[in-house]
Amino acid sequence: MAIGYPILAKEGTVHLIVATVLGVGATLWFGYGSIVVWIGVLLVFQFFRDPKRNITTEPGAIVSPASGKVVSISEQENPYQDNAKALKVSVFMNIFSVHSNLIPISGTIKRHWYYPGKFVNAALDKSSSENERNAICIETSAGFNVYSIQIAGLIARRILCYVKPGDTVQTGQRYGFIRFGSRVDLYMPLECRLAVKLGQWVSSGNNTIGYLPGY
Known part of the structure; x- marks a missing residue:
């Protein structure tokens, strides 16, 4: 039995929004130098990911x-x-x-x-x-x-x-x-x-x- 969840856990919504805003800001200010910030955004996403599960019956x-x-x-x-x-x-x-x-x-x-x-x-x-x-x-x-x-x-x-x-x-x-x-x-x-x-x-x-x- 497959149970689906949002791709991102609800607990991570605010964290991802803040991280993304910081990433956009860093891109505008530092260009390619913002890569470190975007790596942080990816880390936030992977931590709060919430994938589908196949639950046994x-x-x-x-x-x-x-x-x-x-x-x-x-x-x-x-x-x-x-x-x-x-x-x-x-x-x-x-x-x-x-x-x-x-x-x-x-x-x-x-x-x-x-x-x-x-x-x-x-x-x-x-x-x-x-x-x-x-x-x-x-x-x-x-x-x-x-x-x-x-x-x-x-x-x-x-x-x-x-x-x-x-x-x-x-x-x-x-x-x-x-x-x-x-x-x-x-x-x-x-x-x-x-x-x-x-x-x-x-x-x-x-x-x-x-x-x-x-x-």
């Missing part, structure tokens, strides 16, 4: 909520579920990744948490508990809970989340954005069947992280 599939590298796969206590054992998968987004965040599986937003915190390197495991973060719990129609946690990084200073408790959401739905390098953690039922490996590069919505128990 497989039952029980949990898709990646972020684009980046799988930096951690482990069994851990889920701090958002009374420290119950869960399967945790972490995806690190660098500044060249697509930074829109997608709903990993259809269901209802059951709970939402926000914690202010530090801005250490999001590639480090300690960022899961120390950094600024925003977490949601999605309850599926089968009664399973899947948790998606947006985590700010070393230079990320803004986490955006557009869903709230009670909202019905669909797999691959755009629900948030993190600016300038960050991380997303997934907590899934311990019995989930994994579909990714450590070190694998994944694309938000296009890659399946795992499958709910029984699927």
